[in-house]
Amino acid sequence: MSERTETRKPRSNSRARGAKKRDVEVLDAAARVFARRGYADASVQDVADELGILKGSLYHYIKMKEDLLFWLLEAVHKDVEEILEEVAGAESLSPLERLELYVRRQVLYNLDNLERISIYYHDVDSLSEERLTTILARRRTHERFITGLIKEAQDRGEADSSCDARILANCLFATIIWTYRWYKPNGRISRHAIADHCARFVLHGVVGELDAA
């Protein structure tokens, strides 16, 4: 009995690892197909072709095409929440320094995940109402955290408090998100230089005119 348990446990661990690896492969293939063909035009058959498996095999993982979109967007939020945890945990940094860290990390993440970010902003509205609500709730938590950092900086007199923190947060997100529309991989400017420029642009924009504060 104990022997059976022992032999079963490693097998089930390696099965879990195999399943996780396959999940990643499926989501990567879906991201490539949705980015190339557009989510609306892409089919489950296209994703199966990209994976080199039969459509029937793909239906072991999913019930419908929308599952792939939802899991992709959930995966983006999971990654981004790790960035937010790092920023929240950097207790020795001032609010402005945390914002700077956040912008750098988030820009680099977006540049490294252009397909997923482009699907996120192009196709999030294709989700069913319930799933869209789930995604938007995670986005709101994210937005509240960043708006809170801006307010903290304003309260400490380190940023112009005559500006509305929520509008500033929208301008900050704009700078970060829009990179997916203009960034050219292998262009003349490195990913780190772009993250640096965006962080400086945002920081000066958030700090604003301190005399007016």
Added chain:
Amino acid sequence: MSERTETRKPRSNSRARGAKKRDVEVLDAAARVFARRGYADASVQDVADELGILKGSLYHYIKMKEDLLFWLLEAVHKDVEEILEEVAGAESLSPLERLELYVRRQVLYNLDNLERISIYYHDVDSLSEERLTTILARRRTHERFITGLIKEAQDRGEADSSCDARILANCLFATIIWTYRWYKPNGRISRHAIADHCARFVLHGVVGELDAA
């Protein structure tokens, strides 16, 4: 003969005015339908229904659905080029003051034309290659003009010249364009307050750290 000419001329003017008014009505209806249903899912029949005319009548104006998308995007560029002309003509203003004027005008324009701006950024890639090339050429002229103003400000020592003007221009456009994703008409903050915030955010971002220049 002269009498016929005289009577014909006003008639042809009023016919031209009528045609222009119908063009505007057709594009407005197309914008509403594309924004509501998405360009990919919308049909010529939907636009005809929106106008309350038969599909056959709409085909007097267009050859295919893509004509409506192309004319909409051309109309946006025509409007925006008027803003650029105003900014270029404001010779008493410094480069930074011109950038500020540009951001304010462009943000207000975008907030007043949410449907067209959202179609522009969501569906421009649905154009045929030749038409896409035409639109992108107009966009590049626009981008060069704004990048030129940033470079002028840097050359005059009024903005941090250690930053790449093209990246700053992309951050500037991001701030302006992204408004269509977060602006709520009839929200608690006025259009003019939003334009003001965006202009201040962008100006401080572009000016940057003058000591480092």
